Structures are given as C-alpha cells and as structure tokens.
Amino acid sequence: MQAVETGSVQAVPEARGGMFRSLGNRNYRLFAIGGVVSNVGGWMQRTAQDLLVLDLADGSSAAVALGVTTALQFLPMVVFGLWGGMLADRYPKRKLLFVAQSLLGLLALTMGVLTVTGVAQVWHVWVMAFALGLIACVEVPTRQSFVVEMVGRKDLSNAIALNASSFNLARVVGPAVAGVLIAVLGGTGPIFLINSVSFLAVLGGLAMMRASELTTPEPVPREKGQLREGLRYVLERQELLMPILLIGFVSLVTQSFSMSIALMAGEVFGSGAASFGLASSMFAVGALGGALMAARRVRPSRRLLIGGAVSFGLLQILTGLAPWYPLYLLLLVPAGVALISVNTSANSSVQLAVSPEMRGRVMGIYVLVFTGGAPIGAPLIGWISDLGGPRAGVVIGGALTLAGVGAAIMLAKVIGRRSHATVRGVAAAAAGAR
Structure with a gap:
C-alpha cells in the first residue's frame, strides 16, 4: 500500500532523533x-x-x-x-x-x-x-x-x-x-x-x-502542456515562487565566489596555490558546519531563508574589504555557513510546499534557476574584477546579492497578486457562465 502525502507545509509533523535522525x-x-x-x-x-x-x-x-x-x-x-x-x-x-x-x-x-x-x-x-x-x-x-x-x-x-x-x-x-x-x-x-x-x-x-x-506517488501520465503546467504551478504559489526567485538572484553571484576566492588570494594578498587551497577549505568548512546546523532544524522558515541571504551579502562585502589575509580567512567561515543556510532552506521550503505529482517539474525549475546564474554571474563578476580589481568584484557581488534579495521579495509579491487576480477572474467568469 502506498503512503499518502499532502502538499501542505502545515502537514509536516514534529521530528525527533537529533542531527542524524534521517x-x-x-x-x-x-x-x-x-x-x-x-x-x-x-x-x-x-x-x-x-x-x-x-x-x-x-x-x-x-x-x-x-x-x-x-x-x-x-x-x-x-x-x-x-x-x-x-x-x-x-x-x-x-x-x-x-x-x-x-x-x-x-x-x-x-x-x-x-x-x-x-x-x-x-x-x-x-x-x-x-x-x-x-x-x-x-x-x-x-x-x-x-x-x-x-x-x-x-x-x-x-x-x-x-x-x-x-x-x-x-x-x-x-x-x-x-x-x-x-x-x-x-x-x-x-x-x-x-x-x-x-x-x-x-x-x-x-x-x-x-x-x-x-x-x-503514482507516475504522471504523458500529456501535452506539462512544462507549462509546472511553470504555472510555481507562479501561482507564493510559498514556491519566493524561494525560487531568491535562490535565482543569489546564485548569480554565488556561482562565481570560488573564482573570487582565487583572485583575492592571488592578486590581493599575493598568496600562492597552497594559500588559495586553504581559503577554499575555510569556505568549505563553513559550508559543512552550516549544513550540520541546518540538520538540527525540523523545517526552514522564511526568516532564516532571507536572513541567510542578507548575511551572505554582507559577509561578501566584508571579505572584499578585509585588510589582512588571516581576517579574510576567518570571514570565509561564516560566509560558508550563510550560503549553505540559504541553499538548504530554499530547497527544503520548495519541497515541503509542493505536491508529490508536481515535485519533479518544480525541482527541475529550481535546479535550472540555481545553475542558470553561472553563465551570467561569473563573466559579470570577472569583468568587474578586471576593471576595478578583485576587491571591487567581491564588494559589488555582495551588493548585488542584497539587491537580489529585495528584488526576489518584491517580484514574488507582484507576480503573486497578478496570479491571484487572474484566478479570481477565471473563477468569476466560470460562475457567471453557470
């Protein structure tokens, strides 16, 4: 017998068992x-x-x-x-x-x-x-x-x-x-x-x-318009649209952060390959710590999602302004924590809010948005770094992250209002026809 799963976020029961309960x-x-x-x-x-x-x-x-x-x-x-x-x-x-x-x-x-x-x-x-x-x-x-x-x-x-x-x-x-x-x-x-x-x-x-x-869940039978159905499903649900938009804007910059670490280590602090490896490891250690912290939570909150994104933007700016290499390395640890908090919160929020028969298509949209920023963000940050130096690239990247958070929140509200208005209009027309 197959278990039944709902699409409601409120349907998530309390979980016990600690950090490694899964x-x-x-x-x-x-x-x-x-x-x-x-x-x-x-x-x-x-x-x-x-x-x-x-x-x-x-x-x-x-x-x-x-x-x-x-x-x-x-x-x-x-x-x-x-x-x-x-x-x-x-x-x-x-x-x-x-x-x-x-x-x-x-x-x-x-x-x-x-x-x-x-x-x-x-x-x-x-x-x-x-x-x-x-x-x-x-x-x-x-x-x-x-x-x-x-x-x-x-x-x-x-x-x-x-x-x-x-x-x-x-x-x-x-x-x-x-x-x-x-x-x-x-x-x-x-x-x-x-x-x-x-x-x-x-x-x-x-x-x-x-x-x-x-x-x-039962496999979805093949029908025309399933991609459009998936897009419409996301656009009509604020609880899906906001985290997907936010991760899209944030990933424009995050996908190029490793490149920025290399530029900061080599060109700003004059360090060699070993020091670049150390910087990358510090960021990865922060990300690992952030993931383990996230494992303690039963469910993500919108406050955590937005707070993590804002924190990562601010920490990017601070790393870009760091005057000493040891301080730069220390700042990379909380930057890794903040970034992984955004990624895990957005992923969990989307999966908890989606119905089983739509999960594959919605996660396809999520992954596309998450990875699609790399071809845009990496060349942009690289170009800024060439013009103004690596520090400028990192600082402007942080500012773009903060701007992206605001844009995601506003866009989600605007699109959500229009979608609800469209749904109400269709419902009213259908009622009038009856």
Missing part, C-alpha cells in the same frame, strides 16, 4: 553511504578533469579550453533542465536514478581508459562534459525529489541538510585525495577509473532499497 531510515542510509563515496569520487574527477584539460591544451589556449569545458557542462541544464524534471514526474525515480548513475559511471570509465592509454584529447573531455550535463538534466532533479520518498516530509529538511554536509565534506576531501593520487600514480587517468568504481556504491544502495518502504 540515517535511522534504512533506505536513506543506503542512499547517503553511496552518496558520500560518489561525492568524493566526483570531486576527485573534477580536479583530474581540470588538470587534464590544462595538460592537453596548448599553453596559450589552456584557460579558454577550461572555460569551454565548464560551459559545456552547464549548457545542457540551462537548455534542457525543465524536461529532466518532467521525466522525474513521469517515471519511477529509483529506476531513473539507477540508469543515470550507470551512465555517469560509464562516462568516467571511458574517459579513464582514453587517458590511461594516452589517446585522450581535449575534444574528448568536451564531449564528456556535455554528456555529463545532459545526464545531470535528469539526474539532479530526480535525485532532489527522490529524498522525500525515502524519509517522508517530517525528516525532509534533515535529509537535505545531510546531503549538503556530504557534498561539502567531499568538496574538502576529494581534491586533496586527487592531488595525492595523481602524484603517486603519475597521471589523471587512474582518477577517472577510481571514480567509475565509486558509482558501484550508489548503484548498490539503490538496488538494496526496500521498495515497500518508499513513499512513491
């Missing part, structure tokens, strides 16, 4: 263990991929080749992301994830063989990056919307925060492990092969889950 759920525990292994492998591969591109490309065009690689990996999500969310509503999510994870592992294996045998060329990496992006169009919204089917609504916020903890822990560990293994093994090829093996942990976890313990 791990008491067997299905989620299998999912989380596989996720930790795969996340570490994924960050190892990202490091190896960047180094491989820099090694294969000519010195003068290496930066361009690396930029093209990143663009190709983001492009499919921007173009096809909404369709991926629609597929997540149409098909069983566990089976969809199994296929997507298998394809990701196959890509890593192929790239590893090409690299180890000395055949790899830059265009091979570009094809792999584009293919990764295509698979992510389906895998990311499916994975995001599958969490509630494992843990239910009462532990959803906790599970999302634990997922963020796993991701940020891997963000610290993965590149460091990759650097050591590349030096020991003598190349990047083995890293791709190791990552391909890491997918077995995810696939094994999915295969071992108990289907009877999943809260699985």
Whole structure:
C-alpha cells in the first residue's frame, strides 16, 4: 500500500532523533553511504578533469579550453533542465536514478581508459562534459525529489541538510585525495577509473532499497502542456515562487565566489596555490558546519531563508574589504555557513510546499534557476574584477546579492497578486457562465 502525502507545509509533523535522525531510515542510509563515496569520487574527477584539460591544451589556449569545458557542462541544464524534471514526474525515480548513475559511471570509465592509454584529447573531455550535463538534466532533479520518498516530509529538511554536509565534506576531501593520487600514480587517468568504481556504491544502495518502504506517488501520465503546467504551478504559489526567485538572484553571484576566492588570494594578498587551497577549505568548512546546523532544524522558515541571504551579502562585502589575509580567512567561515543556510532552506521550503505529482517539474525549475546564474554571474563578476580589481568584484557581488534579495521579495509579491487576480477572474467568469 502506498503512503499518502499532502502538499501542505502545515502537514509536516514534529521530528525527533537529533542531527542524524534521517540515517535511522534504512533506505536513506543506503542512499547517503553511496552518496558520500560518489561525492568524493566526483570531486576527485573534477580536479583530474581540470588538470587534464590544462595538460592537453596548448599553453596559450589552456584557460579558454577550461572555460569551454565548464560551459559545456552547464549548457545542457540551462537548455534542457525543465524536461529532466518532467521525466522525474513521469517515471519511477529509483529506476531513473539507477540508469543515470550507470551512465555517469560509464562516462568516467571511458574517459579513464582514453587517458590511461594516452589517446585522450581535449575534444574528448568536451564531449564528456556535455554528456555529463545532459545526464545531470535528469539526474539532479530526480535525485532532489527522490529524498522525500525515502524519509517522508517530517525528516525532509534533515535529509537535505545531510546531503549538503556530504557534498561539502567531499568538496574538502576529494581534491586533496586527487592531488595525492595523481602524484603517486603519475597521471589523471587512474582518477577517472577510481571514480567509475565509486558509482558501484550508489548503484548498490539503490538496488538494496526496500521498495515497500518508499513513499512513491503514482507516475504522471504523458500529456501535452506539462512544462507549462509546472511553470504555472510555481507562479501561482507564493510559498514556491519566493524561494525560487531568491535562490535565482543569489546564485548569480554565488556561482562565481570560488573564482573570487582565487583572485583575492592571488592578486590581493599575493598568496600562492597552497594559500588559495586553504581559503577554499575555510569556505568549505563553513559550508559543512552550516549544513550540520541546518540538520538540527525540523523545517526552514522564511526568516532564516532571507536572513541567510542578507548575511551572505554582507559577509561578501566584508571579505572584499578585509585588510589582512588571516581576517579574510576567518570571514570565509561564516560566509560558508550563510550560503549553505540559504541553499538548504530554499530547497527544503520548495519541497515541503509542493505536491508529490508536481515535485519533479518544480525541482527541475529550481535546479535550472540555481545553475542558470553561472553563465551570467561569473563573466559579470570577472569583468568587474578586471576593471576595478578583485576587491571591487567581491564588494559589488555582495551588493548585488542584497539587491537580489529585495528584488526576489518584491517580484514574488507582484507576480503573486497578478496570479491571484487572474484566478479570481477565471473563477468569476466560470460562475457567471453557470
């Protein structure tokens, strides 16, 4: 018998069990263990991929080749992301994830063989990056919307925060492990092969889950206009529209923050690669701490969402103005806490407010908005940094974040009023016709 789930935020019961309570759920525990292994492998591969591109490309065009690689990996999500969310509503999510994870592992294996045998060329990496992006169009919204089917609504916020903890822990560990293994093994090829093996942990976890313990909604039958239905569904609901708009505006800047850390460490404080790694780790440690703090909450609040976004904007400005490198490093920790608070609060708010049959499409919109800011924000902040220096880029980025929070709140109210007026008008017309 399938469990019944409502779309009401008020329907979330109180949850007990502490910071790691979701791990008491067997299905989620299998999912989380596989996720930790795969996340570490994924960050190892990202490091190896960047180094491989820099090694294969000519010195003068290496930066361009690396930029093209990143663009190709983001492009499919921007173009096809909404369709991926629609597929997540149409098909069983566990089976969809199994296929997507298998394809990701196959890509890593192929790239590893090409690299180890000395055949790899830059265009091979570009094809792999584009293919990764295509698979992510389906895998990311499916994975995001599958969490509630494992843990239910009462532990959803906790599970999302634990997922963020796993991701940020891997963000610290993965590149460091990759650097050591590349030096020991003598190349990047083995890293791709190791990552391909890491997918077995995810696939094994999915295969071992108990289907009877999943809260699985009925798949949505294929019909015309389902993408428009998803967009209309978001526009008509303030509790969905505001967090999605806010994460969209904030992500315009946040996606380029790692670049800003590199520029601040190298050009402002004159530090080397090791110091840049330390700065990135401080930010990641803050994000990990913020995720663990979020895991204690039963449900997010709008005040936390807005407060986290405002705090991150202010902390960006403070890091841009920091006169000493040690102070800059210290400020990166609360900046990481604030950013992850925004991300987990927005994700939880959206998933708690959406009905089961719409979750895939809504999460497709969410992921599209979240990732779509990178192609706009990163070049903009880079251009500002070129003109006025890295400090100007970071400070203006913080100001844009604060402005984005205000714009998201106002836009959500304006669109919400118009949507309600339209609904009332249609209802009145229908009543008059009767």
